[in-house]
Amino acid sequence: MAANKFGRYIWLVDLIRCHPYITFNEISERWETCGLGDGKPLPWKTFMNHKKAVQTIFNILISCDASRGYGYYIEDADSLEGDSFRSWLIDSYATLNQLQADRQLEKRISFEKIPSGNKYLQTFLQAMRQNCVVEITHQGFGRSHASTFQVEPYHLKVYNRRWYLIGYSVYSEEIRTYALDRIQHVSLTNVKFQLPKDFSIEQYFEGCVGIISDPEYDIERVVIKAYGWARNYLSTLPLHESQREIASDDESITFEFRVRPNYEFFQLLLQQTDQIEILEPQWAKDAMCQMAENILSYYKKSENA
Template identity: 50%
Template sequence: MAKKSNLFGRYVWLVDLLRRHKRLTFNQIKNYWSESGLNSDDQLTQRTFHNHRDAIFDIFNIEIRCDNKNGYKYYIDCPEDLENDSFRSWLVDSYATLNQLLVDQNLEGRIQFEDIPSGNLWLTTILQAIRENKVLTITHQGFKKEHPNTFDIEPYYLKVVKRRWYVIARSPFYSEQNLSNPNFPKDKDPDVFLVYALDRILKIETTEKRFVLKKDFDINEFYRGCTGIIPSKDPIINVVIRAYGDSVDYIRTLPLHASQKEIETQKDYSDFSYDIKYTYEFLQLILMQGKQVEVISPQKIRDDIKQVIEEMARHYK
């Protein structure tokens, strides 16, 4: 019987195995297990295997099914759902890598991870509040604020962007203010959702107050067309950029935004199209590409980038 402390690692190992090999018989899975560094000389029995299947479904909502008509091979049902779910996919990838590092001493010190230096202190508290729909009282001080402020939030989502953790939360104060305002437009949603960087939170207290989760709040709609952490109500526009040299393959394989489409491919460059909201974060994203990228349209963004480049050049005169 597997040790309880190692069960989660075994579940991730099985999911990762079927992700890589697609379809395997039980005997093939058993042989892979016997060669795994996680194995402490115990055999994978049919009973343990099916217990793992049940646990994987309960924890990850991943169903491992058996193809009885083609050699009794096991496979992940609807694997595209897993691959399209960035959180579950990240979780499996991370723990699969961690499994390998824990059991293979030859890999010690051979992998470097990008450090996220801020906000980790509050992660478990916020996750627990999200799980239980509990209101949090936070003391927060923004970069441009002289003094911290203390207020309640209703945490909905956690998000990591550019090595910083953020919580997306409904503001009870501003939402109730809108609801009590007789002049507030009836065709607009009175609920206000704000974004807080965890590294700017000085203190968190979990209250006994519970909030009702708004079922119609869509995080994808909240960030639709955005390229960073700050949401925008601006209209979505089409932007075309031209990538030169090595940046073509880089952008092609690591899109700058989910809406990216390669619309023209030439020997020396490629053009990419985006449907985005023009924000300061998008401007920063383009400037990060340096001389390898040129904005083709619209003209306003070309002009804005030209102005920034001219101001930058003055710093070096």
């Protein structure tokens, strides 16, 4: 019952945020066909209770504008859209609501699976909630054996279908990133820690693409030109939050980035195959040329084999 109520709150938020203003009658009509109720109009008292619960649980204020036909709207909607966690939660649960409400769609919607790393999520969440040091057994790629050590868990992040833990290694005395699918065991300890007040995950990954924080790379201006299908692809799905369009013509769009041009950034560019070209800086252009020559050499070797 509690989960059903939670789903109803999510449904209400998702409906109102998709409309600049929507009246109670329109909300009630949508409620009749959404599958979460009993096919009847939404009672006014239920609507007011849900509206209050949304504010309490999600800190989202639903207001009414009498000058616009008593239309309901979300106050400070920009703040909601800018909150990645709340937006992700609402989007995910709203989709789950629809699947539960209409079983006919169950086999017609697919989700990207995270193949591994979920096993210890609850343990890490508990550790972060209680500020407990964890002891993990971890074997990174390229390592011949696993190592066991203690970590202060600071942050969890999902990227490219993998979960990662960002934490302070008690052994090496530095902040490091660990892929959860490379962890073989984790246990809570009785040791407490304090999350540094000056720690900011945004600052830690400032200018970074991907999951590796590379302070040895300075944040630089990188300019690329996109051709063909990559023009619209990058316009609608930016490679980085700093991406900005600075020029365009009938054949290409030129984008500017402010990033740390590390290995992961080059990987993203290589995913665009032959549809992009690095223009600046020169060293990055040379590095991409070297990668292209290396790739070409592999195929030449295959032909000569």
